[in-house]
Amino acid sequence: MMAWLQQWTTGLMATMALTVITAQDSGLPGVERENLGPADIVKKESHPVLFRQKRGWIWNSLYVEEEKPVVTPLKIGRLKSDKSNPGGVFKIEGEGANDIFIVDNKGDLFVTKSLDREKKNAYHLTAMMSDAYGNRIENPGEFVVQVTDINDNTPVFTQSYNGSIEERSRIGRIVVEVKATDADDPTTANAELRYSLTHGDISAFEIDSITGVISCKINTFDRETREEYVVVVKAQDMRGLASGSTATTSVTIKITDINDNIASFTRTKYDLNVPENHKVDETIGILELVDKDEIQNKEPIFTIQNLNSNIFNIEPNHNKDGNLVLKEALDFEKTNSYSFTVRMKENVQTPADNTNAAITSAQVNINVLDVDEPPIFSEDMYSFNVKEEMHVNNIGFIKARDPDRANKTIQFSIMQPDCPIGINRLTGQLYTLRNLDREDKPTHMFQVKAQEEPSGLESVVKVNINVQDVNDNEPELRADDIYICENDESNTIIGTLTATDKDDQPVAFTFSLASENSNFSIRNYGNGTAALIVKQGPFSLDDPKNYKVDIRVSDGGHPSKSSVSTVSVGICQCDPNRNRTYCKPEARRMGVSVHALTAILLCILTILVIVILFAMRKRYQKDSLANMKNSGEIHEQLVTYDEEGGGEMDTNGYDVSILTSACHDGSLLRHQDHRPHPSLYAMVQKPPHHTQPTACKGDMAAMIEVKKDEADHDRDGFPYDTLHIYGYEGPESLAGSLSSLGSSSTGSNLDYDFLNDWGPRFRTLAELYGVDGPDYYHQY
Numbered sequence: 054m055m056a057w058l059q060q061w062t063t064g065l066m067a068t069m070a071l072t073v074i075t076a077q078d079s080g081l082p083g084v085e086r087e088n089l090g091p092a093d094i095v096k097k098e099s100h101p102v103l104f105r106q107k108r109g110w111i112w113n114s115l116y117v118e119e120e121k122p123v124v125t126p127l128k129i130g131r132l133k134s135d136k137s138n139p140g141g142v143f144k145i146e147g148e149g150a151n152d153i154f155i156v157d158n159k160g161d162l163f164v165t166k167s168l169d170r171e172k173k174n175a176y177h178l179t180a181m182m183s184d185a186y187g188n189r190i191e192n193p194g195e196f197v198v199q200v201t202d203i204n205d206n207t208p209v210f211t212q213s214y215n216g217s218i219e220e221r222s223r224i225g226r227i228v229v230e231v232k233a234t235d236a237d238d239p240t241t242a243n244a245e246l247r248y249s250l251t252h253g254d255i256s257a258f259e260i261d262s263i264t265g266v267i268s269c270k271i272n273t274f275d276r277e278t279r280e281e282y283v284v285v286v287k288a289q290d291m292r293g294l295a296s297g298s299t300a301t302t303s304v305t306i307k308i309t310d311i312n313d314n315i316a317s318f319t320r321t322k323y324d325l326n327v328p329e330n331h332k333v334d335e336t337i338g339i340l341e342l343v344d345k346d347e348i349q350n351k352e353p354i355f356t357i358q359n360l361n362s363n364i365f366n367i368e369p370n371h372n373k374d375g376n377l378v379l380k381e382a383l384d385f386e387k388t389n390s391y392s393f394t395v396r397m398k399e400n401v402q403t404p405a406d407n408t409n410a411a412i413t414s415a416q417v418n419i420n421v422l423d424v425d426e427p428p429i430f431s432e433d434m435y436s437f438n439v440k441e442e443m444h445v446n447n448i449g450f451i452k453a454r455d456p457d458r459a460n461k462t463i464q465f466s467i468m469q470p471d472c473p474i475g476i477n478r479l480t481g482q483l484y485t486l487r488n489l490d491r492e493d494k495p496t497h498m499f500q501v502k503a504q505e506e507p508s509g510l511e512s513v514v515k516v517n518i519n520v521q522d523v524n525d526n527e528p529e530l531r532a533d534d535i536y537i538c539e540n541d542e543s544n545t546i547i548g549t550l551t552a553t554d555k556d557d558q559p560v561a562f563t564f565s566l567a568s569e570n571s572n573f574s575i576r577n578y579g580n581g582t583a584a585l586i587v588k589q590g591p592f593s594l595d596d597p598k599n600y601k602v603d604i605r606v607s608d609g610g611h612p613s614k615s616s617v618s619t620v621s622v623g624i625c626q627c628d629p630n631r632n633r634t635y636c637k638p639e640a641r642r643m644g645v646s647v648h649a650l651t652a653i654l655l656c657i658l659t660i661l662v663i664v665i666l667f668a669m670r671k672r673y674q675k676d677s678l679a680n681m682k683n684s685g686e687i688h689e690q691l692v693t694y695d696e697e698g699g700g701e702m703d704t705n706g707y708d709v710s711i712l713t714s715a716c717h718d719g720s721l722l723r724h725q726d727h728r729p730h731p732s733l734y735a736m737v738q739k740p741p742h743h744t745q746p747t748a749c750k751g752d753m754a755a756m757i758e759v760k761k762d763e764a765d766h767d768r769d770g771f772p773y774d775t776l777h778i779y780g781y782e783g784p785e786s787l788a789g790s791l792s793s794l795g796s797s798s799t800g801s802n803l804d805y806d807f808l809n810d811w812g813p814r815f816r817t818l819a820e821l822y823g824v825d826g827p828d829y830y831h832q833y
């Protein structure tokens with residue numbers, strides 16, 4: 054190895070010795086200087102110098118071994134020029150100059166530190182030479198110091214490696230490729246790696262020493278026997294020589310499964326009990342299988358022998374076992390047991406390991422259990438047709454039976470309470486409860502319940518009743534925008550007649566006049582339409598007559614239905630193209646619907662009742678007043694004036710003699726002289742001329758006080774007391790104005806002190822007439 058390294062170093066130094074870099078006085082590197090011609094040299098000089106003799110550096114190849122210990126500066130070469138100058142001074146510049154690399158006055162180059170090629174493999178420097186006075190002797194020249202590599206780095210596996218291979222794979226099948234790296238110089242043997250297997254299952258696998266590809270050496274891998282292998286890979290530099298550095302890594306290799314084993318029944322016979330009411334398409338049992346292969350490679354195929362494959366089926370479940378599924382309903386009364394053989398096969402990739410040991414067929418015995426089942430209808434759904442507007446006693450029959458051996462009696466009922474169809478509880482015969490109307494509801498859907506007696510199991514079935522149409526609706530006339538022009542002549546078509554029919558039957562409408570008409574006629578087209586034609590004209594807007602046509606429409610059905618409609622024909626002024634320019638307004642017909650007439654009559658009746666009640670109340674009040682008058686009770690009247698009073702003339706409306714007579718007979722009011730005096734009202738009406746009267750408080754005043762108190766406390770009584778409101782008294786009043794604005798207490802010849810005796814209610818009136826307080830008291 055050392056001899057090879059010496060030969061390689063000698064060759065590299067010989068190659069570097071051929072490199073010469075020249076430098077001229079212009080300061081440019083020698084290589085660039087050689088590209089300049091004589092004319093360029095002349096231009097760059099400040100004085101006319103045509104040519105100078107070329108001189109240059111003489112280089113030897115400079116190398117430094119990495120990681121070499123440096124205690125004192127280590128000489129690695131000498132800087133030399135072809136121009137001799139014993140007193141020349143050398144300088145260097147560039148990467149690591151005067152730090153890692155130094156030069157002495159002789160031009161010897163030294164390295165002062167240990168270098169690492171993996172960090173930096175070359176240093177670029179520039180050499181300069183000057184005389185003792187600092188004058189440049191030689192132009193700068195560039196040189197390179199190479200750092201040579203040594204095997205100071207070990208291989209490294211940058212990741213972990215795992216592989217897999219199918220069982221029963223052929224020899225040479227690639228498993229995985231491993232790679233290691235080395236930081237040393239890749240152009241040297243220091244970084245050339247070789248791979249090998251050192252530990253683990255090396256008898257089953259091998260590795261390519263250069264590429265690192267691991268492959269199998271055997272073809273007998275069996276996952277069911279062993280699922281995992283581990284090998285140790287070694288990577289060594291120096292091309293695998295013993296002096297090289299090494300690194301190792303473990304590689305785990307998994308054996309993947311293939312379908313190389315046949316699934317097997319766990320038993321040779323399966324006994325199952327299934328009730329007869331078990332639902333179709335549901336599992337009744339599971340035929341379990343065992344398979345050494347993984348679930349994804351478990352692919353059984355089931356077949357049922359004999360004729361029972363129509364009743365039963367086997368479907369794989371999520372575990373790839375066999376689900377025994379019922380395809381047809383069971384009936385204990387017909388068949389109470391089943392027995393058949395199930396076979397299973399599986400497509401394997403290679404001859405199966407367990408061909409002789411696998412159980413590939415099994416006997417299945419099914420025992421059907423009897424259960425109490427609900428009634429069974431003869432059909433899944435019933436549908437009947439019924440003609441409308443007809444009472445049908447026999448629409449059809451709903452049939453159901455008890456599937457059990459007991460054969461119980463079945464009772465029928467309709468579950469919808471408002472259904473127009475009835476059913477016989479014992480026979481299941483359907484009939485109509487009321488006439489059906491196709492135009493109202495063309496189809497009636499309901500459910501019929503069949504129940505075993507007594508209160509046993511029940512079943513429900515849907516029933517559809519389709520109502521068939523009969524010709525029971527009259528056709529309706531359609532005649533829109535029919536008018537005549539003043540100048541229409543005979544045979545002029547003034548409108549088209551059409552009709553509609555609610556019935557669902559083919560119709561052939563025909564139109565005719567329901568009554569004789571001297572102005573119009575009808576022409577049938579034969580396609581369900583007709584034309585209204587002018588029979589005799591002309592017409593005038595001034596004619597007060599309104600034209601109407603009674604038209605009969607027949608639908609041509611069986612039986613035939615017809616209707617009569619009245620069509621109003623307007624009169625218009627038209628242009629030559631029969632476009633209306635003005636039409637005579639049609640007389641409005643006042644009509645009241647039955648509902649509106651009923652409402653009006655109810656309102657009138659309500660008003661009459663209210664009037665009668667008021668009249669009876671008035672009569673009752675009059676009778677009460679008469680009875681009160683006969684009993685000697687005296688009441689005043691409630692009179693409200695919204696305008697000025699008429700003075701003395703207002704007293705003509707009622708009798709005041711009763712009040713005046715109260716004192717004339719001397720029985721009510723008495724003064725201290727025991728002589729009769731006028732009543733209080735008479736004193737106010739007709740004041741005396743000679744002597745000033747004094748008011749008395751007698752029986753009348755006491756009666757007024759009693760009645761007034763009753764009126765104050767009776768909230769339900771009628772206000773019989775009179776309230777006179779005068780805005781202004783008339784000129785004929787003997788008492789004059791009652792207003793305090795036009796009179797004063799000093800000028801009056803009346804004494805109003807009696808107002809103080811009437812209580813707090815008349816205090817304000819007493820104050821208006823200037824009464825300060827009672828001067829005397831009346832005696833009863």
